[in-house]
Amino acid sequence: MTSSRTFSSPLSSASPVAGLPLLCLQNVGKTYFTSAGPFVALENINLEVAAGEFVCIIGHSGCGKSTLINMVAGFSTPTSGSIALKGQPITSPGPDRMMVFQHYSLLPWLTAFENIYLVVDQVYPNKSRREKREIVQEHLELVGLAEAAHKRPKQLSGGMKQRVAIARALAVRPQVLLLDEPFGALDAITKEDLQDELLAIWRDHRCTVLMITHDIDEALYLSDRVVMMTNGPAAHIGEILTIPFERPRIRSRIMEMPEFYELRNRALDFLYRRFAHRED
Template sequence: MQTTVTSKSSLSNAATAPRQDDFLTIDDVGKVYPLPKGDRYTVLEGVNLTVQQGEFICLIGHSGCGKSTLLNMVSGFAKPTAGQVRLQGQPIVKPGPDRMVVFQGYALLPWLSVFDNVFLAVNAVFPQKTRAEKNRVVHEHLAMVGLTEAADKKPPEISGGMKQRVAIARALSIRPAVLVLDEPFGALDAITKEELQEELLKIWNNNRCTVLMITHDIDEALFLADRLVMMTNGPAAKIGEIMTIPFPRPRDRSRIMELPEYYKLRNYALDFLYNRFAHDVD
């Protein structure tokens, strides 16, 4: 088993020469926000990343390093100040059903049932389907996340973990090309978090949509990801290094945690975050 870590010095041309099989390309992207009195704040600068179809990518870095900003540009909620984000060769300029986001805060409508929260997305994206077809899609995806029995309940009546399952079912029900996850398990207890990580991995193994996920949890990234993208600190943050996760799939958490390679990778990521790119202490 061999670990591959790509340093930022070898990333400068990573996205400048697109290949025919490139799926998602982040090409020399920068993001600058105007401040009062004419000042400017550079969040991201010179970010290059190429993602192949079906990859599971995790992004990690300290708060303020632009992880959410970067994924907002992939989602179409924000536009780059410099550079370009492309999906299958086409520039991303606005949100679309080919990119679905799951937030940490669930974003469910509390007055609708679990079923109707998912149905709302299916109905919006597939208006040409019959009601029976839409119902089938909703039931299929609720079953996928183990929520068949909770279909008629409303969000205030279910747990946080179940709410996140609804959000994942809703996102997957429209069959997005890219699934964007912004710390989806960050607010959950440790047991529920591990259960949902396992569930997500099973679903991804069956569907193999492309996933971009923000996390602050190195163990979570090592269990889920094909590659771990480690961001430098802001302002003007960029990709510092990319770690290829070598563990074969399907993965067994207890088995990979017994491997010496697991702890080498974990310690390398910890060193990157807390030594080489530690936050300054006042």
């Protein structure tokens, strides 16, 4: 493990990985026009994410984290600025960006296999049925659910459902995997198990990951950089922490490192002193 103590500089958006960014957000803003007048959710978001990078976004409720990731997914569009993937503007959803939500979003009348097959069938219409089934089976095995392939969501635990959701997203080989608090509804033990599984999958496939979380420890353990958002309205990137821990990571070792607690205290200071959440 490296012992570097140069963690970040405020408002830095430069990627630590050499080369052109895969994902580029330039001066992104989002305003909602309501009956009470315009509401500025986000403003001046500038962020570059390199291919293969794992980036976590943290901030208080209402800071626009989900709004931001939904714009990257193409579910909504910026009011100002631009978001581009490999230099091409993002204007709609697409299989090059797959989302995993906190609440699984599985179709309850379909089995685990069928939930994944449905997406594979839509993205790869020219592949044979056999090829599609092989893709589904491969990704069920990837998340350790081969034996649960023919179970419906009501027969699966929360952790198993989220494994299906992750397998479904990865089955179409997205360039960017978008995770919106995917482990937020899970118990602590299951959450840690899935964090480790996610890291193993990411290490093997090296897709780019953009993840929202409220859990500081989770962000520090998983990511290459942690993007910390200021409070809304008109939220923006307040600071970015570059995480110095080498990979592969071993949780028990990282939790014993002074650098981990320095980073943790820095994030806590940002969230609970400099940008403490205040209810109106």
